[in-house]
Amino acid sequence: MADAPYDPDNIFAKILRGEIPCHRVYEDDHTLAFMDVMPQGEGHTLVIPKAPSRGLLDADPESLGVLMARVQKVARAVKAAFQAEGLTLFQFNEPAGGQTVFHLHVHIIPRREGVPLKRHEGGMADNAVLAEHAARIRAALEGQG
Numbered sequence: 001m002a003d004a005p006y007d008p009d010n011i012f013a014k015i016l017r018g019e020i021p022c023h024r025v026y027e028d029d030h031t032l033a034f035m036d037v038m039p040q041g042e043g044h045t046l047v048i049p050k051a052p053s054r055g056l057l058d059a060d061p062e063s064l065g066v067l068m069a070r071v072q073k074v075a076r077a078v079k080a081a082f083q084a085e086g087l088t089l090f091q092f093n094e095p096a097g098g099q100t101v102f103h104l105h106v107h108i109i110p111r112r113e114g115v116p117l118k119r120h121e122g123g124m125a126d127n128a129v130l131a132e133h134a135a136r137i138r139a140a141l142e143g144q145g
């Protein structure tokens with residue numbers, strides 16, 4: 001079955017256009033990274049390409065290369081900012097694959113031994129907490145030089 005076309009009114013497209021606020025951690029010409037509002041763990045960050053694509057399969061292969069390089073950059077900062085022992089990355093495609101927002105994105109979640117992930121879309125985090133976490137990651141990115 002063919003996947004639905006890209007919907008320019010999805011939440012992340014609105015964030016990219018500045019119509020919905022986000023706790024931004026990184027931005028360049030191709031990429032935006034910001035805090036997930038319903039984190040599955042402290043420091044849960046999303047990295048998205050600015051180019052419109054619904055998921056992995058309809059993305060331009062060259063833009064995926066840039067996206068993954070930025071995911072690595074942000075992931076290093078997230079790990080440092082939360083003194084994590086490890087990281088879990090997710091990328092969901094289509095409802096059957098667990099996707100709920102239909103603009104390509106990669107989840108980065110800092111992990112510690114023995115601390116389980118919270119439920120996907122389990123509950124909204126406090127705004128002030130997300131702002132503090134975003135500031136921590138931005139500081140770690142600045143520290144990367």
Ligand code: 5GP
Pocket residue numbers: 011020022023034035036037038039091092098099100101102120121
């Ligand atoms: P998906 O299941 O599509 O991979 O995950 C979408 C993610 O986006 C979820 O983890 C959810 O918590 C997050 N999310 C949904 N709406 C918003 C929003 O308005 N702002 C932010 N920052 N994250 C959102």
